[in-house]
Amino acid sequence: MSHIDDTSQLTRKLLLYMDLGLANNEIQLIAEAAKYHDIGKIYIPDHILYKPGELTKEEYKIVQQHTVIGHDMIMNSNLNRELKKYAAEIALHHHERIDGSGYPDNLLGKEIKDWIQVVALADVYTALRSKRVYKPAYSKEKAVQIILDGGCGEFPKEYLTKFQEYLTKRVF
Template sequence: MSQIIDPSQTLARGTPQTLLIIDDVEMNRAILAEFFKDRYHIVEAGNGLEGLQLLDGHEDEVCAILLDVLMPVMDGMQFLKAVHQRNLQKQIPIFLITAENSSTVLEDAYAMGVMDVITKPVIPFVVQRRVDSVVELFQARKRLGAKVNLQQAELLLQARKIMDLNAGMIEALSTAIEFRSCESGEHVRRIHDFTAYLLGKTPLGEGLDQEQVDLIALASIMHDIGKIAVPDAILNKPGRLTPDEFEVMKQHTVNGALLLERIPQMRQHEAFVYAYDIARHHHERWDGRGYPDGLKGDDISIWAQVVSLADVYDALISKRVYKEAYSCSQALDLIANGACGTFNPRLLSIFLAHEESIRMFYMR
């Protein structure tokens, strides 16, 4: 008579120790059960369908299946096909115990993942040894796999902590530079959010996956890192810069890229390629009249273009040492009319269509 698999009867540490015997002849099942009763919890099924029903939901508790071929309702080969479709043969070793010696049957059985074929009549110590050896192999492999998975999880957690630490250090450095220029650290957060929004929620980010968008947004907060080399007298001058002073200020783009390049840990960071490009090129302009390299049009990366626009918009609607804050509508007019330089028309169009959503970053 078939038994319902009882999870409480498995051995310690969650090791599966249930042996499923599928054979339509009760005497055959009884003989096999006698062989293994001291080693495993035994469960019996009279045909393949009944075996599948017993197996369903208890796959992790079954350590091996002993399977006959010729049975009513669902024979052994049909059972194998069903198990193969579920890919369970990689998890549970299956032994074909049969008097059937057709080469076609054996070939098909092995093709569907049968571990071994044991011919009837069986010899007790032979079948015991063959089954035990394979079960031990599968369980050792599972234990190793679990250990590897645990180690991988620990490594991923450590990597995540390192990434968070790196991001925190990047944010702290970028914010410190903003404080030095008498601006709040909110500037870099808004540049981050502006960049993430336009590249993550509009057609501007086509071709970029979420991981790339996140890296670019992180890189965007380092756009002005080169200002660390600008003298305070120029950085915080309340009036208009002289031509010579402006030339010094313009060097923050080149100096920022060089600074990032000289930090070994930064060069190894996935955001480096974006950070370097943004730091150097966020003052380039669509018409080629920007600096430091005079790039024009699509020679400027889309992320550098987005940060450029974000920087201009944020500067306009924020109070700075050299000016009062403009209203959002005034800022939009200045940007749209070209008073702040020429921008990619597509970028400008998408920005204007989404400006109300971006404006919410200033309501927090």
């Protein structure tokens, strides 16, 4: 499976496990919408996207633009209205972190919707578990530890607890 499919599946499983009060059809929509989280990356030049080493500040700013580009692409697409609503918001805010260190809007705490935090957790976990030109695929344990240690930004403590609980009980 691909990072996109893995992110979608893990999003669905985590949303069901965390019981955020979402209806089942809403969980399914969010999981489907999670597939579009990085769609804006198609406009990021390959020499930056697949660079084997560390990005320069300028290159990192270009990569960060994928969130706004993806949001705009989705809003101008012919996706059905409900899917478009979730997909656009996920594309725009899946790199926001509760301490305000994320992008593009530097949202803080509850300014970030709960379900977007779950998509973001699924995204960083599946990215860490995937081999990339700039890093190896990490083991489940190493990926979880990186996230718990804040290596992918700050997430709500209660979500990290549930995330770790879920992955301890399940294979993913």
